[in-house]
Amino acid sequence: xxxxxLKNWNIEAEKExxxxxxxxxxxxxxxxxxxxxxxxxxPPPYVNAPVHIGQAITYCYxxxxxxxxxxxxxxxxxxxxxxxxxxxxxxAAEKKYNISAFKMSRAEFLDYCKKLLNETSYxxxxxxxxxxxxxxxxxxxxxxxxxxxxxxxxxxxxxxxTFIELYKKGLVYEDMRITNWxxxxxxxxxxxxxxxxxxxxxxxxxxxxxxxxNQEIIIATTRPELICTCGRVIFNPKDKRYKSLNxxxxxxxxxxxxxxxxxxxxxxxxxxxxxxxxxxMGDLSDIQFFRDEKIKPLIAIDICGEMNKxxxxxxxxxxxxxxxxxxxxxxxxxxxxxxENITHRTPISERSGAEIEFIEMPEFYLKQLHFKDLIKxxxxxxxxxxxTARKILDDWIDSIxxxxxISRRRFYSTEIPLWYAYDKDKKNKFIAxxxxxxxxxxxxxxxxxxxxxxxxxxxxxxxxxxEFKNLQWTGELRVFDTWMDSSISELFIIKYLExxxxxxxxxxxxxxxxxxxxxxxxLYYTLLRGFLETGKMPFKEVWINQHxxxxxxxxxxxSLGNVIDPQYLLSNYGAEAIRFxxxxxxxxxxxxxxxxxxxxxxxxxxxxxxxxxxxxxxxFEKPKKIDFKITPLDKLFIDYIEELTNFSQREYEKYNFYGxxxxxxxxxxDLFASHYIEIVKNRAYNQEENFSEEECKSAKYTLHFLLxxxxxxxxxxxxxxxxxxxxxxxxxxxxxKWPVSKNVKSNSTLxxxxxxxxxxxWKEKKEKGLSxxxxxxxxxxxxxxxxxxxxLKIAHSLV
RNA sequence: GGUCCCGUAGUCUAGUGGUUUACGACGUCUCGUUUACACCGAGAAGAUCGCAGGUUCGAUUCCUGCCGGGACCACCA
Numbered sequence: 001x002x003x004x005x006l007k008n009w010n011i012e013a014e015k016e017x018x019x020x021x022x023x024x025x026x027x028x029x030x031x032x033x034x035x036x037x038x039x040x041x042x043p044p045p046y047v048n049a050p051v052h053i054g055q056a057i058t059y060c061y062x063x064x065x066x067x068x069x070x071x072x073x074x075x076x077x078x079x080x081x082x083x084x085x086x087x088x089x090x091x092a093a094e095k096k097y098n099i100s101a102f103k104m105s106r107a108e109f110l111d112y113c114k115k116l117l118n119e120t121s122y123x124x125x126x127x128x129x130x131x132x133x134x135x136x137x138x139x140x141x142x143x144x145x146x147x148x149x150x151x152x153x154x155x156x157x158x159x160x161x162t163f164i165e166l167y168k169k170g171l172v173y174e175d176m177r178i179t180n181w182x183x184x185x186x187x188x189x190x191x192x193x194x195x196x197x198x199x200x201x202x203x204x205x206x207x208x209x210x211x212x213x214n215q216e217i218i219i220a221t222t223r224p225e226l227i228c229t230c231g232r233v234i235f236n237p238k239d240k241r242y243k244s245l246n247x248x249x250x251x252x253x254x255x256x257x258x259x260x261x262x263x264x265x266x267x268x269x270x271x272x273x274x275x276x277x278x279x280x281m282g283d284l285s286d287i288q289f290f291r292d293e294k295i296k297p298l299i300a301i302d303i304c305g306e307m308n309k310x311x312x313x314x315x316x317x318x319x320x321x322x323x324x325x326x327x328x329x330x331x332x333x334x335x336x337x338x339x340e341n342i343t344h345r346t347p348i349s350e351r352s353g354a355e356i357e358f359i360e361m362p363e364f365y366l367k368q369l370h371f372k373d374l375i376k377x378x379x380x381x382x383x384x385x386x387x388t389a390r391k392i393l394d395d396w397i398d399s400i401x402x403x404x405x406i407s408r409r410r411f412y413s414t415e416i417p418l419w420y421a422y423d424k425d426k427k428n429k430f431i432a433x434x435x436x437x438x439x440x441x442x443x444x445x446x447x448x449x450x451x452x453x454x455x456x457x458x459x460x461x462x463x464x465x466x467e468f469k470n471l472q473w474t475g476e477l478r479v480f481d482t483w484m485d486s487s488i489s490e491l492f493i494i495k496y497l498e499x500x501x502x503x504x505x506x507x508x509x510x511x512x513x514x515x516x517x518x519x520x521x522x523l524y525y526t527l528l529r530g531f532l533e534t535g536k537m538p539f540k541e542v543w544i545n546q547h548x549x550x551x552x553x554x555x556x557x558x559s560l561g562n563v564i565d566p567q568y569l570l571s572n573y574g575a576e577a578i579r580f581x582x583x584x585x586x587x588x589x590x591x592x593x594x595x596x597x598x599x600x601x602x603x604x605x606x607x608x609x610x611x612x613x614x615x616x617x618x619x620f621e622k623p624k625k626i627d628f629k630i631t632p633l634d635k636l637f638i639d640y641i642e643e644l645t646n647f648s649q650r651e652y653e654k655y656n657f658y659g660x661x662x663x664x665x666x667x668x669x670d671l672f673a674s675h676y677i678e679i680v681k682n683r684a685y686n687q688e689e690n691f692s693e694e695e696c697k698s699a700k701y702t703l704h705f706l707l708x709x710x711x712x713x714x715x716x717x718x719x720x721x722x723x724x725x726x727x728x729x730x731x732x733x734x735x736x737k738w739p740v741s742k743n744v745k746s747n748s749t750l751x752x753x754x755x756x757x758x759x760x761x762w763k764e765k766k767e768k769g770l771s772x773x774x775x776x777x778x779x780x781x782x783x784x785x786x787x788x789x790x791x792l793k794i795a796h797s798l799v
Numbered sequence: 800g801g802u803c804c805c806g807u808a809g810u811c812u813a814g815u816g817g818u819u820u821a822c823g824a825c826g827u828c829u830c831g832u833u834u835a836c837a838c839c840g841a842g843a844a845g846a847u848c849g850c851a852g853g854u855u856c857g858a859u860u861c862c863u864g865c866c867g868g869g870a871c872c873a874c875c876a
Contacts, residue, residue: 008838203876221876234876268875276876342875391803395872516870546870584824586812591804592869594811602825605838616835662813666823677835685834762841772833772840 003615003728009607009721011574015130017720018575022129022138026734029077029136029145031502038074039509040066041490041539043522044081044150047120048092051127053595054515054548056566057582061545061657062513063133064583067716068652070134071738077145077506079493080135082124084151086482087185087351089113090412101411102186106443113412117151127566131575132720144495144502150485153439156414158492159485161436162533164417168433170457171367171532172406179361179405180347183305184354187409188363193350201346203272205337206330208233211249211258218337220272224330225322226279228255228311231295234264239274252277253335254326255312264289280358299360319357364416364478365403368528372397375527378537385655386589389516389544396520404525406481413479415440419447421471430455432463432473442475487525490538508536513543543655546592564595576718577603583661583717606665607721610714613673614707614725620684622704622729628694632787634702636750637676641667641709645741648713657717664714671751672706675758679788679795690794704729712739753784761796775799 001013021027040062045055066078093109093116094100101109125138125147136145148155166172179188201222208217219233233250235242242263250259259277266289267276278289280297290297300311307314307322313329314322330336347356376397384390407416417440419432432451434440440448451463461468488496494506508530514522523542530538550564569578581600585593630638644667648660683691683699691699708729711722715733726733761779765772775797781789792798 008836219876223876266874266876271875273876278876388803392871395802399872519871584812596811596825599811599825602838608836608838612836612839614835619835662823670823673836674840678833681834687834759841766831766841771831 003611003618003725006611009574009576009604009611011571013724014132014574014576014720017724018130018132021132021134025137027076027078027134027136029079029143030075031144031499033075035073035075037077037506037510038066038069039077039490039494039506039511040079041493041509041512041526042079042081043514043518044083044148044486044489045124046088047082047084047124048089048116050123051566053564053566053569056127056131056578057548057588057593058513058515058545059128059133060131060579060582061543061588061655063131063579063719064652064657064716065511065513065543065655066134067719068738070734071716071736073737076136077493078134078136079145080125080128080133080138080147081489081493082147082149083486084117084149085413085485087410089116090410091351092116093412106411109411123567127570130570131566131578134719144493144499148492150482150489151412155485155492157437157439158488158496159414159480160417160438160440161497162488162491162529163480163484164433164436166366166532167418167454168452168459172364173367173457174362174364176360176362179359179363180349181303181357181359181361182349182352182354183303183357184352185349185410186303188361188405188407189349189351189356194347194356195350201342202327203340203342204327204330205273205339206253207335207337208253209251210245210261211251213248217245217250217275218273219275219277220340221277222342223279223323224326225307225311225314225319226300227252227277227326228257228314229279229298229300230257230259230277231280231290231298232264232278232293233259233261233275234267234278235261235275236267236269237263237265239263239267239269241274254329254333297360301357301359303359303361305357363405364407366406366484366528368400368404369402371528371531372400375531378531379527382537382539383541385541385543389519389542389589392516392519392544393523396524404481404528406484407478408481409477410479413482414485415442416476416478416480417442418476419451419473420476421468421473423471428455430460430468430471432468443477445475447473447475483521483525484529486522487529488533490526490530491533496533507534508538508540510539511541511543512539513545516544516546519544543589545588546590549592549594564597569597569600573597573600573604574607576607576721577601580606580661580665580718583657584665585658587656587658589655606668607718609668609673610711610721610725613668613677614711614728616677617703617707618729620700620703623697623701626701628697628701630702631695631698631791633679633791634698636747636754637671637706638702639744640671640746640748640751641706642741642744643746645709645713645739646743649738649741652716660713661717664710668710670755672710675755676706677703678758679754679791682794683791691790709739712736750784753782754788757782757785757792758796761798773797 001016006013042059042062045051062078066076070076090101090113093112096116097112099109099112128135129138135147137147140147140149142154163172180194182189203220203222204224205218205220206224206227208219209215210217221227230252235245245261246263248261250261251257252259267274280290280299298310300307301319302308305319307317307319309315311322314326317325327336348354349356376394379393417434419442421430421432422428423430431454432447433454434448434451447463449463452459453461453463453465453468463469490509490512494503494509496503512523512526526538530536577600580603582588582593584603585599644663647663651657651659680699680703683696684703686696708726708731711726712733715722723733761776762772765774765776770776777799779796779798781792781798785792
């Protein structure tokens with residue numbers, strides 16, 4: 001393939017280049033480098049679904065950054081991670097093989113998950129390769145910059161390693177607490193995994209009694225089945241109606257339990273009757289209330305979502321059935337005054353869609369409350385692009401009110417590496433903590449003999465000690481929240497605890513690029529974990545991207561059927577069109593991008609324009625030496641692109657590729673092609689020898705100079721076409737440095753003067769029905785343009 | 800409910816720390832082969848710059864309110 005034969009920039013040409021890059025090692029990371037390291041902690045996409053157009057575009061942006069930084073002289077660490085952990089895989093396996101994790105052995109279920117993962121195609125990698133993403137490598141392996149899998153032994157070992165150390169430092173503890181329980185997946189989930197939906201429900205006005213006065217009070221509730229767990233009846237301190245009730249005792253209907261009545265600002269004057277029953281598991285605010293008021297919660301729902309013995313006559317029923325039953329019962333006994341239909345914001349598990357229940361379970365917690373102020377303070381050192389994204393993080397940190405529950409009762413995730421045993425009379429519980437450095441599966445492995453034994457967070461000996469050796473050790477069954485793995489991605493890619501020298505040199509990582517919707521999870525948790533490991537913040541800069549929307553500005557979703565497949569765009573319009581479009585359409589860190597096929601298609605034209613200009617310029621030989629004077633016209637355009645170089649550099653440094661892309665595009669179409677080339681054509685050909693040899697050389701030199709510079713400035717955005725053309729010109733842009741530009745200011749008045757002069761002539765010729773070549777008389781060249789008189793006269797055949 | 804962002808031609812966007820014809824792209828229409836390019840060139844139509852009010856000599860730009868869209872957070876017993 002060469003430039004002359006290429007009529008249009010096309011997909012076949014791209015494929016050839018992309019394939020070459022994928023299989024080469026030109027972007028490999030050199031650990032022995034003397035250059036400064038620039039590292040990108042990329043967000044690993046899930047492998048069980050094809051790459052979404054949003055991911056595809058954000059990776060294009062990361063590639064802009066990586067290629068630019070290479071030109072700026074950095075050794076760039078730009079690894080591809082593939083996420084294979086956690087619930088999405090389990091859910092996909094259950095669906096695909098029509099199985100349930102709870103109806104087979106654990107080993108069997110994990111085999112199904114692995115089977116699914118093995119069958120997962122490598123479409124992900126292929127999409128990235130076709131887009132021309134310059135990952136350090138496309139091969140899996142252990143070296144710096146290789147493709148990594150989040151379920152690999154190495155990765156899981158690091159997760160366990162960090163956990164073991166945190167455990168020994170006393171930063172992890174197990175506690176019996178009310179947690180967010182997903183009854184469908186049968187696991188605890190974190191606050192950040194809850195979403196809210198407005199569901200319709202019924203507000204039931206229930207009759208209670210006051211013990212002291214025997215008067216009747218009405219309390220409205222959406223969860224009558226929880227009356228048995230009510231720990232407090234509250235009313236607003238400003239509510240005059242109930243002032244007399246303060247300190248008295250309410251008697252619950254059907255259960256006849258005594259519940260204190262107190263004023264509390266959480267109660268609203270307008271809602272229901274103004275009296276509220278606080279139950280130990282109604283919703284998150286109830287949990288908060290019980291924590292704050294130090295009331296011992298009473299649990300009435302078990303882990304399967306069934307009522308337990310605390311619920312008296314409701315025991316054994318599912319929550320919904322219990323609700324129905326108690327309403328009937330209340331009606332029968334005349335204890336239900338009325339019912340109202342309302343919509344209720346209901347907490348839903350993000351993963352399964354099940355309604356969250358609040359259940360007391362023993363779970364592991366990682367301490368975070370102690371550190372949140374410090375993390376907030378330290379995070380000020382991180383530069384945010386855009387700056388406004390920092391607020392999302394700050395708001396989230398402010399709202400954290402409990403430690404991070406890190407254990408999950410699921411399967412395809414990193415195992416919690418602990419074993420337990422009791423002494424003979426079952427009085428003492430011992431915990432075995434293995435030495436860090438291996439990947440442990442406690443559910444399937446015997447306790448390692450070199451483990452340390454802890455009791456109440458204190459080390460009491462070793463497994464080999466005679467008192468512990470013969471105890472019955474059982475392995476932990478729970479796994480980690482997958483954010484425990486994800487939150488050390490930056491540590492993993494720079495070989496934390498593995499290549500200490502390199503790690504020290506490379507921490508903090510240069511850039512974390514990610515979506516704004518996972519600021520409170522991935523970003524926050526990474527800051528926490530990085531801080532706990534190193535005492536420092538893990539990133540220098542964070543780049544937050546917005547969303548890719550469909551052409552009608554709607555969020556893409558499967559249910560709307562408006563999802564755009566990057567493979568479809570690739571095979572129809574090609575990578576370079578997509579990349580250029582995504583740069584010129586807007587700044588993804590500042591606004592959502594609306595994905596329009598029409599406009600992507602339109603950028604194919606720009607690519608062809610570049611191709612054709614290059615073909616034209618390369619008709620002329622580039623002067624080897626500058627042994628001629630550059631004409632004023634040529635200087636004018638050279639100054640312009642020098643200024644553009646400065647501008648692009650300044651903006652690229654701020655991760656703004658939009659501003660430069662637009663300006664470079666305009667230069668290409670509206671200055672270079674339409675005006676410079678049109679004027680200078682004659683001088684470059686110089687067939688009639690109207691110009692001196694020196695003037696002709698100046699034109700040829702300038703044509704090449706402008707083209708080369710334009711291509712180099714565009715290279716980070718559209719690397720395939722630019723590197724291809726530059727190579728034909730003998731320039732290896734992949735190894736090239738960013739151009740050092742002269743700090744000049746171009747004369748924009750003069751430039752626009754030229755543009756309007758040209759337009760004037762073209763218009764006049766058209767009006768007179770003349771062809772553009774034909775001569776025209778009585779045109780006066782403006783004084784300002786006197787320097788360019790000869791060029792203009794000959795270009796327009798002025799006589 | 801709190802905090803914040805946005806509203807410019809059919810579509811997408813720039814912009815103005817105040818005032819002449821409001822930048823550009825896609826699309827539409829007209830005309831045209833011009834020694835790189837018809838995936839081209841020249842040109843045209845298309846916007847009361849969300850609505851209302853205020854400040855001002857003057858507002859798309861500043862202020863207030865409203866309407867519409869979006870994001871995040873909190874909360875609804």
